[in-house]
Amino acid sequence: MSDTPEKTPATLPGSIADDRADDRADDVVLRVEDLCVDFRTENGAARAVSNASLTVRRGQTVAIVGESGSGKTTLAMAVLGLLASNGSVAEGHIWFKDEDLGRVSTQRMAHLRGTELGLVPQDPMTNLNPIMRIGQQIDEGLIDNGLRSRRDARTRTVELLDEVGLPDAGRRASQYPHEFSGGMRQRALIAMGLSARPALLVADEPTSALDVTVQRGILDQLAGLTEDLGTAVLLITHDLGLAAERADTVVVMYQGEIVEQGPARRVLTAPQHDYTKRLMAAAPSLASRRIEIARERGLDDVLDDALLAPGEDGAADGTAAADFLVSVKDVSKVFSIRGSGLLSRSRDFTAVDGVSLDIPRGSTVAVVGESGSGKSTLARMILDIEKPTTGTITFDGVLVGAGGHRDQIAYRRRVQPVFQDPYSSLDPLYSVFRAIEEPLRAHNYGDAAARRARVEELAEQVALSKGQLRRFPAELSGGQRQRVAIARALALSPELVVCDEAVSALDVVVQAQILQLxxxxxxxxxxxxxxxxxxxxxxxQIADRVLVMQEGRVVEEGTVDEVFDSPATDYTRALLDAIPGKDLELAL
Incomplete structure (x- = not known):
């Protein structure tokens, strides 16, 4: 199939031609017709969205899916009139009810955004004012848009926070964003987005940075509220599994064009475009479902394609302790938390509580759990960044952290991390070459020629070109930056690599590439x-064994098949139930 399908309405199931034939005009909240969006650059106009058409009806959820750079957020921002200053609608129309948004005044557009058009953005920490209390920020929107008087605004704010599932909403309204968890901050943004009871809500990756259980709770809450209000939802996401589970219609974008659209289940069970099939293959949620279906049907070839782990390691079945590269025994970590008042006493907080685990050589052991479960603290202790309060960690039979500075340097050569955000873990002033070379310099690896040869070898291993070695982190995509972080971690030929949420910040296509790598x-x-x-x-997809952590403790441990097929705790079952698309029927 061609990557550039015909753009007539007949080639896009669920397109505008179908909408006009099948639906009453008063049901249509948003109609985008042949939209083209350009951005001015030094080299002339760059087209970010080309000939996009879609319809959203009252009470309907339409999901736009695609990888980073596909144009999905640009399309959404064009609808809201929030394009960057160098962006503009070059062609086409955006109809909101009976108004052409391309022809309304700036004042009218601002009024619509305050009353009829709502937005739930992706990153709550960059979209909430850190020096204003949560309640003040919601009050401000209600007052400025004439929805409530200054006297009544706070009462309505508390009602909104209660509606989105925040406990003790009156007290929470007086807190600052940093006093909220990620899920609570996202709920506050949903309260803001729905405060005016909008006819259309644009939800731009509203849960991409959240745990799966928090994600499910927030999406359930959002679905319930929008259903009660009859709100139309334009959901922007890179996860086709999430879109298929949550949306009525799925619109697939690739390189600024809509390449496929139609009813969510139809797109999932009979995808037409090669790019849609690629998205389906990349989505971990759908890969998990394919593994389950393949096991049920005995489809070994499908199973082999979906599984990235090489298979169960012998050490997982009770091989002698000498075959364990890492052994963690009854490790706890207690932090002292300072009180909020001037005279308040500090208190102890147990982040990791009596955890034991063994990591066989050559295997992948996964530690899973919600934010705050203690999994990252455990990783930092294994990396010898944090010291255990009690318990022991041994690496290759030697106690970690027991030696002097020279022993610590030797340990650093053998154990390396790959963190979640490659941009914050790379020096923005270092070129890619310099970033990969840095550990070689720090550990006195050879001369300049030997280091250059090693860097080029590492770049080839992680599929970075020699030309990219001259670039800086800001000039790379998220996936390319993570490849740099992996190359740097491998520079000293470590035996253990600790991947702390190493793919959670990436879109599903790049995520799949990094997991394969x-x-x-x-x-x-x-x-x-x-x-x-x-x-x-x-x-x-990737692990041999898995440990499930909750509130600092390991609540379940076993092979991946054991934990997925027969979870022993309600907490593990909740984590499994929260995987998007877990009950979907897929085309294998």
Missing amino acids: LAGLQEELGLTYLFITHDLAVVR
């Missing part, structure tokens, strides 16, 4: 992985 490197170099994640769908 990690699996290939493990097979080629004999690496051992400790994989920290909140996403059980990823675990099913």
Whole structure:
């Protein structure tokens, strides 16, 4: 199939031609017709969205899916009139009810955004004012848009926070964003987005940075509220599994064009475009479901394609302790938390509570759990960044942290991390070459020529070109930056790589590429992985064994098949139930 399908309405099931024939005009909230969006650059106009058409009706959820750079957020921002200053609608129309948004005044557009058009953005920390209380920020929107008087605004704010599921809403309204968890901040943004009871709500990756259980709770809450209000929802996401589960219609975008659209289940069971099939293959949630279906039907070829782990390691079945590269025994970590008042006493907080685990050589052990479960603290202790309060950690039979500075440097050579955000873990002033070379310099690896040869070898291993070695982090995509972080972690030929949410910040296509890369490197170099994640769908693809953590304790442990097929605790079952698309029927 061609990557550039015909753009006539007949080639796009669920397109405008179908809408006009099948639906009353008063049901249509949003109609986008042949939309083209350009951005001015030094080299002339760059087209970000080309000939996009879609319809959203009252009470309907339409999901736009695609990888980063596909144009989905640009399309949404064009609808809201929030394009960057160098962006503009070059062609086409955006009809909101009976108004052409391309022809309304700036004042009218601002009024619509305050009353009829709502937005739930992706990152709550960059969209909430850190020096204003949550309640003040919601009050401000209600007052400025004439929805409530200054006297009545706070009462309405508390009602809104209660509606989105925030406990003790009156007290929470007086708190600052940093006093909220990620899920609570996202709920506050949903309260803002729905405060005017809008006819259309644009939800731009509203849960991409959240745990799967928090994600499910928020999406359930959002679905319930929008259903009660009859609100139309334009959901922007990179996860086709999430879109298929939550949306009535799915619109697939690729390189600024809509390449496929139609009813969500139809797109999922009979995808037409090669890119849609690629998105389906990349989504961890759908990969997890394919593994389950393949096991049920005995489809070994499908199972082999979906699984990235090489199979169960012998050590997982009770091999002698000498075959364990890492052994963690009864480890706890207690932090002292300072009180909020000037005279308040500090209190102890147990982040990790009596955890034990063994990591066999050459295997992948995953530690999963919600935010605050203690999994990242455990990883930092294994990396010798944090010291255990009690318990022991041994690496290759030697106690970690017991030696002097020289022993610590030797340990650093053998154990390396890959963190969640490659941009914050890379020096923005270092070129890619310099970033990968840095550990070689720090550990006195050879001369300049030897280091250059090693950097080029590492770049080739992680599929970075020689030209990219001259670039800086800001000039790379998220996936390319994560490849740099992996190359840097491999520079000293470590035996253990600790991946702390190493793919959670990436879109599903790039995520799949990085997971494939990690699996290939493990097979080629004999690496051992400790994989920290909140996403059980990823675990099913890549891990041999899995530990489930809750509130600092390990509540379940076993092979991936044991934990997925027969979860022993309600908490694990809740994590599994929260995987998007877990009950969907897929085309294998």
